[in-house]
Amino acid sequence: MTRLLDKIFVVILLAGLAVQTSWSGPAFVAPGISGAGNIAYPTNVVTLGIVTLMANLDNSGNVQNLDVLRDLPSLTSVASAAVKNWGFTPASLDGQAVPSVLPISVVFNPFNPGGVGYTSQTISISQAGPGASAEYMPPQITAASYATYPAMSVSSGAVVLDVVVGSSGKVAKVHVVRGVQSLTPQATKAVKTWTFSAATFQGTPISSRMVIAFVFPSPGTGSF
Numbered sequence: 001m002t003r004l005l006d007k008i009f010v011v012i013l014l015a016g017l018a019v020q021t022s023w024s025g026p027a028f029v030a031p032g033i034s035g036a037g038n039i040a041y042p043t044n045v046v047t048l049g050i051v052t053l054m055a056n057l058d059n060s061g062n063v064q065n066l067d068v069l070r071d072l073p074s075l076t077s078v079a080s081a082a083v084k085n086w087g088f089t090p091a092s093l094d095g096q097a098v099p100s101v102l103p104i105s106v107v108f109n110p111f112n113p114g115g116v117g118y119t120s121q122t123i124s125i126s127q128a129g130p131g132a133s134a135e136y137m138p139p140q141i142t143a144a145s146y147a148t149y150p151a152m153s154v155s156s157g158a159v160v161l162d163v164v165v166g167s168s169g170k171v172a173k174v175h176v177v178r179g180v181q182s183l184t185p186q187a188t189k190a191v192k193t194w195t196f197s198a199a200t201f202q203g204t205p206i207s208s209r210m211v212i213a214f215v216f217p218s219p220g221t222g223s224f
Helices: 002-022 076-083 184-191
Strands: 032-035 049-057 063-070 087-089 091-093 096-098 100-108 140-145 157-165 171-178 195-197 199-201 204-206 208-216
Touching: 032 157, 032 171, 032 208, 049 076, 049 140, 063 076, 076 100, 100 140, 157 184, 171 184, 184 208
Parallel strands: 100 208
Antiparallel strands: 032 087, 049 063, 049 100, 091 096, 140 195, 157 171, 157 208, 199 204
């Protein structure tokens, strides 16, 4: 009986050591998006490009403020006003909700039906400021391209995507938060070709999330 108890004690001790050995630090889960409304492309505006905002979220997922990391003067206010009304999920650390930051990029897409009518499909990416806490550095876009407006579509509006960026910096998953039937496939196809630098927590690359919205103009506005 004594030998049996000794063996059980050894098994429990080894199991405990194994758990300690596999533990690599705090478990951090990046914040995300739970719902989004439309962003209308302003009429009489011919500016194209990408607005990047950093949403500072509290531990309930409420937006405390927005930092502008990439600015398009005629469009940043439009993007900011819409994002303030979206819903978000907070980050968590070891299972407890904590304040954090979430990058949101809004692409104001050209009217380029079938891929024509606009000479360049590449988006000019300036380096965005970090907008991060001391421990968590969110992912950043390193290369991006516009979506192609479907040749036979007459739709417009925003397609909002919840993009999971893996620890390698590659797109791991794309979830549609707000779709437009004929435009969603084109937006999803475009974002899967983008490249990113991975997020880090305490200096270690981690899987994280980024919100990317494509705002398509009305066909009535003509080509840019």
